[in-house]
Structures are given as structure tokens and as C-alpha cells.
Amino acid sequence: MARDLRTGGNGVGSEPSPRRRATFLIHVLAVLIAAELLFVFASLDNAEFPALLGLLLEFSLVLSLPVAASFLYASDEPLAAFLGALTLAPLLRIVSLATPSTPLTTINWLAIVSVPLLLASAAVMHALRLRPRDVFLGPGDRRYSPLNVGLIASGFGIGLLEFQIIRPAPWIEGANSPNLPFAIFVVFLTTGLVEELIFRGILLRTGVQL
Numbered sequence: 001m002a003r004d005l006r007t008g009g010n011g012v013g014s015e016p017s018p019r020r021r022a023t024f025l026i027h028v029l030a031v032l033i034a035a036e037l038l039f040v041f042a043s044l045d046n047a048e049f050p051a052l053l054g055l056l057l058e059f060s061l062v063l064s065l066p067v068a069a070s071f072l073y074a075s076d077e078p079l080a081a082f083l084g085a086l087t088l089a090p091l092l093r094i095v096s097l098a099t100p101s102t103p104l105t106t107i108n109w110l111a112i113v114s115v116p117l118l119l120a121s122a123a124v125m126h127a128l129r130l131r132p133r134d135v136f137l138g139p140g141d142r143r144y145s146p147l148n149v150g151l152i153a154s155g156f157g158i159g160l161l162e163f164q165i166i167r168p169a170p171w172i173e174g175a176n177s178p179n180l181p182f183a184i185f186v187v188f189l190t191t192g193l194v195e196e197l198i199f200r201g202i203l204l205r206t207g208v209q210l
Contacts, residue, residue, distance in 0.1 A: 016076040058090040078209040085206045088198045106171045107183045114190045121197050135201030
């Protein structure tokens with residue numbers, strides 16, 4: 001599969017159908033949108049039932065996407081690879097929503113849940129035979145270094161603006177907390193490395209092959 005992902009081959013079987021690809025992708029997108037809307041309604045009304053329905057929809061994708069990918073592999077390998085990788089998106093949502101607030105702190109729970117997410121990402125990369133450089137884990141082309149530095153700098157500004165809008169509750173006691181280095185590492189690992197690896201690494205690499 002690695003050869004086909006990097007060269008854009010379609011595997012064996014008949015010519016892939018654009019209509020079938022669109023049907024699968026629209027279906028997955030509709031389920032994801034429906035789940036997110038249910039989560040919004042649950043948060044607005046402080047209701048459990050819409051959140052439960054949203055989780056069930058996410059679970060349905062986690063279970064159905066690998067099955068669909070296995071059936072499509074022979075006839076449309078790029079679509080099968082993308083659907084298999086897409087399993088990571090609802091899995092990430094499920095893990096993030098299932099993280100309890102007690103008895104451990106938010107930082108400790110983030111550290112714990114980052115392990116299965118990293119293992120799942122590694123498993124998908126192994127199944128698709130994706131190397132680190134295939135999912136953009138590396139310095140990249142030096143010609144784009146100024147652009148990359150600019151994007152990193154802009155991230156701090158966007159993060160500060162988002163903080164001013166949301167004003168979330170602090171996860172640690174303060175800037176002088178002895179847990180600050182650990183908190184920085186955990187946030188980088190979970191919301192930084194894991195999410196970037198899933199969305200801008202694995203999903204982007206498999207998606208551009210469609």
C-alpha cells in the first residue's frame with residue numbers, strides 16, 4: 001500500500017468511481033456534522049441525551065470505517081486508505097469527551113489519553129506503511145523555512161486571541177507552579193503533536209491521493 005499511496009496508484013480491480021467516493025465521503029461528513037451538532041445542543045441545554053447520541057454516532061464511525069475500508073481495498077485502495085485513516089478523527093473526539101475531570105487533574109488525564117491516540121496513529125501508519133516523512137514529520141523543504149517560522153509565530157497570536165475570547169479555567173495553579181514544565185510538555189504532546197499528526201499528517205497524506 002505504501003507504494004500506491006506515494007505514487008497515487010489505485011491498486012487492483014476496476015477503475016475507482018468518483019460518485020462512489022463522493023457518496024462515502026458525504027456520508028461520513030454528514031455523520032460527523034450531526035454528532036458535533038448534538039454535542040453543541042448538549043452543551044447549551046446541559047443535557048446528557050444529545051451527548052450520548054453524538055457519542056453513538058462517533059462510535060458507529062469508529063466501527064464502520066475500518067470495515068468499509070477492508071471491503072473497498074481491492075477496488076479503490078486510496079479511498080480505503082483514507083477511510084481507515086479517518087477512523088482516527090472520531091476516535092480522537094471520543095477520547096477527548098470521555099476524559100473525566102476527577103480524580104486526576106486535566107493535565108494528568110491528557111497525558112494518559114495521549115498514549116492510546118499515539119498508539120492508534122502508529123498502528124494506522126504501520127497498516128498504511130507510511131513513513132514519518134510521508135506524514136510530514138521532518139524539517140521539510142528549506143525554501144519554506146521562513147513561511148514555517150511565520151506560521152509558528154502567528155500561532156502564538158491566534159492562541160492568545162482565542163484565550164481572550166474563551167477564557168478557559170486554568171489547568172495549573174499559575175506560572176510559578178512546579179507542574180508548569182510537565183503541563184507544557186503534555187499540551188504539546190496532545191493538542192500539538194497528536195492532533196497535527198492525525199489531521200495534517202495521516203489524513204492529509206491519504207486524502208490527497210483521492
